Amino acid sequence: MSQLLLQNRKIVLGITGGIAAYKACELCRLLVKNGADVRVVMTEAAAKMVGPATLSALTHHEVMTDVFQDAEGIDHIAITNDADLYVVAPATANSIAKFACGLADNALTTSVLASACPIVIAPAMNTRMLLNPATKQNLKTLQDRGVYIIAPEDGELACGDKGMGRMRNPEDIFSYICALLNDHIALPYKGFEPEALPSPEEPAALTQTKLLPKSHGAGIKIVITAGPTEEHIDPARVITNKSSGKMGYALAQMAATMGADVTLISGPTHLATPNNVKRVDVTSASQMLDAVKSQVGQANIFIGCAAVSDYRLIEPMHTKLKKEDHGEFLTLELVKNEDIIAYVGHLDEDRPFTVGFAAETDNFEDNAREKLLRKKLDLIVLNDVSDPEIGFNSNDNAASVFNEKGIVTSFGKMSKVKLADLLMELILAEYKSSRESEKKSKK
Ligand code: PMT
Numbered sequence: 001m002s003q004l005l006l007q008n009r010k011i012v013l014g015i016t017g018g019i020a021a022y023k024a025c026e027l028c029r030l031l032v033k034n035g036a037d038v039r040v041v042m043t044e045a046a047a048k049m050v051g052p053a054t055l056s057a058l059t060h061h062e063v064m065t066d067v068f069q070d071a072e073g074i075d076h077i078a079i080t081n082d083a084d085l086y087v088v089a090p091a092t093a094n095s096i097a098k099f100a101c102g103l104a105d106n107a108l109t110t111s112v113l114a115s116a117c118p119i120v121i122a123p124a125m126n127t128r129m130l131l132n133p134a135t136k137q138n139l140k141t142l143q144d145r146g147v148y149i150i151a152p153e154d155g156e157l158a159c160g161d162k163g164m165g166r167m168r169n170p171e172d173i174f175s176y177i178c179a180l181l182n183d184h185i186a187l188p189y190k191g192f193e194p195e196a197l198p199s200p201e202e203p204a205a206l207t208q209t210k211l212l213p214k215s216h217g218a219g220i221k222i223v224i225t226a227g228p229t230e231e232h233i234d235p236a237r238v239i240t241n242k243s244s245g246k247m248g249y250a251l252a253q254m255a256a257t258m259g260a261d262v263t264l265i266s267g268p269t270h271l272a273t274p275n276n277v278k279r280v281d282v283t284s285a286s287q288m289l290d291a292v293k294s295q296v297g298q299a300n301i302f303i304g305c306a307a308v309s310d311y312r313l314i315e316p317m318h319t320k321l322k323k324e325d326h327g328e329f330l331t332l333e334l335v336k337n338e339d340i341i342a343y344v345g346h347l348d349e350d351r352p353f354t355v356g357f358a359a360e361t362d363n364f365e366d367n368a369r370e371k372l373l374r375k376k377l378d379l380i381v382l383n384d385v386s387d388p389e390i391g392f393n394s395n396d397n398a399a400s401v402f403n404e405k406g407i408v409t410s411f412g413k414m415s416k417v418k419l420a421d422l423l424m425e426l427i428l429a430e431y432k433s434s435r436e437s438e439k440k441s442k443k
């Protein structure tokens with residue numbers, strides 16, 4: 001782990017009364033070791049779990065446990081005044097409920113309510129408490145207000161049960177904080193279906209823009225397609241592919257973060273809609289084409305990241321196909337779908353700056369460049385989908401970007417969120433320079 005990742009950062013660490021409070025000491029140690037100036041606020045129950053003296057020794061500051069106490073002359077209101085972040089770890093169901101209601105009945109809840117900085121919470125509790133609709137609603141309320149929630153994980157709980165609700169380990173929370181403060185990347189709370197809970201690496205929606213000073217997308221309308229499409233065979237079966245939507249959603253998230261007006265046209269995915277993004281859900285390639293046609297007229301930039309089915313059934317069946325009605329072999333007659341991005345690329349009027357993706361398994365560069373020219377794209381992002389670590393449904397990707405003159409740049413393996421950040425910067429810069437050149441050539 002590199003040193004001083006949080007140099008000059010002021011962080012308030014709130015500790016509530018869960019067994020996981022002991023892990024807050026390690027989190028505190030990591031924050032301090034990496035240069036952060038950490039102030040600790042504890043509930044009365046937390047102070048029974050771990051001694052304030054320990055945290056005071058770790059932070060070199062007095063620990064606040066009481067609203068009537070001025071820790072080193074700083075009160076419970078002023079404590080967040082110059083803080084970069086307020087992290088509550090662990091956050092118990094009780095404190096989460098208080099945050100959601102806006103209660104201020106102790107030093108911690110009061111300082112959270114009065115917080116002048118972004119807030120991150122790391123819930124920790126028994127599974128049944130976590131799955132209780134009251135807790136889920138409280139977390140949703142907080143998320144909607146822009147609180148960052150580090151979803152708890154599955155594992156052994158203090159009560160002896162096994163299940164969802166264990167606080168993330170201090171290293172994960174520390175990485176999250178670094179990503180949030182340094183890269184402006186946040187990971188979301190996505191619900192409590194275990195399969196929907198994100199791993200710390202998973203890309204996701206940014207929940208607030210306070211930390212995100214980038215604004216070079218302002219005034220630019222971007223339409224992005226993402227995810228797979230589904231072509232119906234019969235009411236029960238579809239032709240689809242392995243796209244998860246992660247890459248396209250990350251692009252939408254980053255574009256919105258940069259201030260762009262973003263419409264995400266999405267095939268079926270399990271992903272949460274990124275904040276400040278308009279989402280249009282479609283199923284088939286022809287529905288995606290219709291949605292693109294209705295949106296693209298107003299767009300400055302179109303990005304085709306969806307894995308669109310190239311073919312559909314000529315006649316999908318209205319009732320479920322029965323194997324008894326067919327012999328050993330079944331032949332399905334397919335017809336080609338219209339190429340959505342080629343439609344956009346060939347527009348004569350109101351043609352947006354058009355960026356495609358090439359999902360390749362061989363002949364990488366030749367295939368990508370052929371697609372760029374045939375579909376009349378301004379840029380194409382080539383990615384290798386033969387490698388499961390950087391292809392469909394992975395959290396990481398690597399890509400090379402081409403224009404008609406050749407390679408523009410290459411990005412090594414990194415998270416799809418980080419790649420989306422770099423790609424959006426590049427796409428916006430290329431879009432702006434192409435508009436400048438257009439203006440000059442008109443003069
Ligand atoms: O969703 P993830 O799991 O995160 O995976 C990301 C990804 C691998 C799907 C993404 O990075 C990617 O490569 N998307 C493009 C997938 C694709 O269909 O590639 P293609 O080479 O078949 O098509 C080239 C371009 O034409 C793409 O921009 C595609 O959106 C577009 N196309 C293709 C067919 C069609 N009928 N209409 C289209 O617009």
